[in-house]
Amino acid sequence: MDIDARMSVLERSPFFASADRDTLKHAAETASELPIAKEDQIFRQGEEASYSYLLAWGRVRLDQTTSDGRNVVIRYLGPGDLIGTVAVLRRKPYPATPVAVEDGMTLFWSAEKKAMLIAAHPVLATNAIELTGSRLEELQERLREVATQRVERRIAATLLRQVRHAGRRVEEGVEIPFTLTRGEIAELTATTLHTVSRTLAAWEQEGILSGKRASHLVITKPHRLVEIAEQE
Amino acid sequence: MDIDARMSVLERSPFFASADRDTLKHAAETASELPIAKEDQIFRQGEEASYSYLLAWGRVRLDQTTSDGRNVVIRYLGPGDLIGTVAVLRRKPYPATPVAVEDGMTLFWSAEKKAMLIAAHPVLATNAIELTGSRLEELQERLREVATQRVERRIAATLLRQVRHAGRRVEEGVEIPFTLTRGEIAELTATTLHTVSRTLAAWEQEGILSGKRASHLVITKPHRLVEIAEQE
DNA sequence: TTTTCAATTTGCGCCAGCGCAATTTTTATC
DNA sequence: GATAAAAATTGCGCTGGCGCAAATTGAAAA
Numbered sequence: 076m077d078i079d080a081r082m083s084v085l086e087r088s089p090f091f092a093s094a095d096r097d098t099l100k101h102a103a104e105t106a107s108e109l110p111i112a113k114e115d116q117i118f119r120q121g122e123e124a125s126y127s128y129l130l131a132w133g134r135v136r137l138d139q140t141t142s143d144g145r146n147v148v149i150r151y152l153g154p155g156d157l158i159g160t161v162a163v164l165r166r167k168p169y170p171a172t173p174v175a176v177e178d179g180m181t182l183f184w185s186a187e188k189k190a191m192l193i194a195a196h197p198v199l200a201t202n203a204i205e206l207t208g209s210r211l212e213e214l215q216e217r218l219r220e221v222a223t224q225r226v227e228r229r230i231a232a233t234l235l236r237q238v239r240h241a242g243r244r245v246e247e248g249v250e251i252p253f254t255l256t257r258g259e260i261a262e263l264t265a266t267t268l269h270t271v272s273r274t275l276a277a278w279e280q281e282g283i284l285s286g287k288r289a290s291h292l293v294i295t296k297p298h299r300l301v302e303i304a305e306q307e
Numbered sequence: 308m309d310i311d312a313r314m315s316v317l318e319r320s321p322f323f324a325s326a327d328r329d330t331l332k333h334a335a336e337t338a339s340e341l342p343i344a345k346e347d348q349i350f351r352q353g354e355e356a357s358y359s360y361l362l363a364w365g366r367v368r369l370d371q372t373t374s375d376g377r378n379v380v381i382r383y384l385g386p387g388d389l390i391g392t393v394a395v396l397r398r399k400p401y402p403a404t405p406v407a408v409e410d411g412m413t414l415f416w417s418a419e420k421k422a423m424l425i426a427a428h429p430v431l432a433t434n435a436i437e438l439t440g441s442r443l444e445e446l447q448e449r450l451r452e453v454a455t456q457r458v459e460r461r462i463a464a465t466l467l468r469q470v471r472h473a474g475r476r477v478e479e480g481v482e483i484p485f486t487l488t489r490g491e492i493a494e495l496t497a498t499t500l501h502t503v504s505r506t507l508a509a510w511e512q513e514g515i516l517s518g519k520r521a522s523h524l525v526i527t528k529p530h531r532l533v534e535i536a537e538q539e
Numbered sequence: 540t541t542t543t544c545a546a547t548t549t550g551c552g553c554c555a556g557c558g559c560a561a562t563t564t565t566t567a568t569c
Numbered sequence: 570g571a572t573a574a575a576a577a578t579t580g581c582g583c584t585g586g587c588g589c590a591a592a593t594t595g596a597a598a599a
Contacts, residue, residue, distance in 0.1 A: 139447060139451055141451050141455050142537070143455070145454075145455045147450065147451050147454050147455065149447060149450075161436065161439075161440040161443065162440075164433070164436050164437070164440070165436070165437050165440045165441070167440075167444075170444055170447060171447075194429070197426070197429060197432065200429065200432035200433065200436065201396070201432065203436050204393065204396050204397070204432065204435050204436055204439060205396070205397050207393075207436060207439040207440055207443060208393040208394075208396070208397045208399075208439055209397070210443055211393065211439060211442055211443050211446065212399075212402055214443065214446040214447065214450060215371060215381060215402060215403075215446065217450060218379060218381075218446060218449060218450055218453065218497075219371055219373050219379050221450065221453045221454065221497060222377075222379050222453065222494075222497035223373050223375070223377045223379065223497075225585075225586090226585080226586070256545095256546065256547090257546070257547065257548095258546075258547095262454075265450075265453060265454035265455075266586075266587085267586075267587060267588070268546085268547085269547095269548085269549085269586085269587075269588070269589095270585090270586060270587075272546090272547055272548055272549085273548080273549080273586095275547095276547085276548065276549090287546080287547065287594090287595085288545090288546065288547080288594090288595060288596070289595085289596065289597095290595095305374070457555075457556090458555080458556070488575095488576065488577085489576075489577065489578090490576075490577095498556075498557085499556075499557060499558070500576085500577085501556085501557075501558075501559095501577095501578085501579085502555090502556060502557075504576090504577055504578055504579085505556095505578080505579080507577095508577085508578070508579090519564090519565085519576080519577065520564090520565060520566075520575090520576065520577080521565085521566070
């Protein structure tokens with residue numbers, strides 16, 4: 076990737092929203108590239124946060140593992156999303172493990188370079204607050220769902236969230252453009268894979284959605300899913 | 308409160324960590340004061356975020372209400388904590404309703420004054436990222452607990468979290484220095500008040516803690532509570 | 540094409556904890 | 570001191586969904 080290609084990637088990221096050409100150029104010049112292969116762990120939960128990343132392309136799942144070995148999926152990341160930035164800025168260990176769900180490319184900066192970038196371009200600090208705030212809002216929403224809703228509604232809400240983040244119109248409806256297993260949905264939803272499987276099988280039977288394994292989920296009746304997410 | 312008293316309040320807040328005298332003075336001079344009485348709502352969830360607050364003294368509970376009228380307690384705030392700042396900086400509606408659990412005092416700034424403060428003193432932007440990141444981390448922790456743990460462990464973890472934030476050593480153990488009803492613990496823990504009551508009654512019987520209603524909870528055997536929080 | 544393995548599905552027993560109902564306790568107000 | 574109301578407690582029936590087990594499916598590797 077040459078500087079122009081990098082700048083093209085960066086200007087599409089919300090972290091660089093309203094950033095001028097100088098900022099983009101500075102960031103592009105100081106970045107390094109790391110290709111990622113499916114199932115690569117970019118870093119591990121608990122490690123010292125030395126580098127912060129920006130996903131150029133590909134998809135990444137953010138996992139948190141509990142002390143008794145269970146996994147919670149924090150979110151799916153797509154192109155333009157930051158990885159590990161808050162931990163680097165806070166000088167805390169990484170709180171999660173990002174796992175590539177498909178091949179991709181990241182741009183990365185050392186903690187020093189990132190701090191210098193932000194000091195030199197205050198718009199980046201503002202954008203970092205916006206992005207962290209946005210993640211906070213999403214987590215609050217998820218906590219509310221888990222605290223107050225039955226599983227079906229939660230699954231519907233979770234799928235709609237992926238649609239909102241990454242959905243792509245296709246002929247039959249809206250596609251979630253990455254592989255999402257029943258197990259992963261379970262870990263996003265605080266339930267078990269069996270319950271997700273039963274639910275999705277019923278919805279597939281009803282014509283609401285289709286797809287499993289390598290074939291991406293396609294929501295054929297999004298309005299029906301919204302109804303389910305909003306039922307009492 | 309004169310300028311010196313305000314500066315004394317501000318320098319104790321993590322939002323002003325590492326801030327120099329000029330910064331504190333600027334902030335103190337541009338702040339206004341709003342006393343709060345028990346049960347006051349400082350603002351309402353969903354309202355336009357016009358002011359951001361810093362709690363000088365007192366205690367505040369941050370509530371989020373769901374579309375079907377249920378309540379989730381997001382967190383308890385104490386002296387030095389910010390209220391509404393992220394929403395103001397993001398130019399989004401307030402995501403929660405802060406309710407005073409006792410009489411207190413806040414300092415507040417309009418959105419304009421706050422933005423000017425932060426633009427003039429970059430250390431404040433850095434601190435805002437730190438604080439937002441810290442809240443993110445706590446919410447991730449809570450989501451992991453709700454997703455993977457039984458109620459008892461969650462209640463223990465929740466009480467330990469209050470101890471860590473606000474606990475005070477007293478003769479019999481550690482006191483949580485504000486009123487925390489069984490209903491509120493339930494809303495912090497994604498369970499019902501009946502389940503909290505049963506659990507706390509058993510723990511009180513076992514000598515782990517004491518207190519209800521106006522009398523604050525006192526954890527008499529904190530180590531026992533840690534064991535419960537960490538059991539499998 | 541065959542084999543392997545992970546993902547998905549399905550049956551089913553079990554139970555943690557929800558939620559209804561009733562009672563008791565505590566605090567604030569008059 | 571009496572009353573009212575909110576918080577706490579307790580009994581108990583019920584059920585959503587967990588988790589075990591087994592079978593089936595689909596994709597990747599050989």
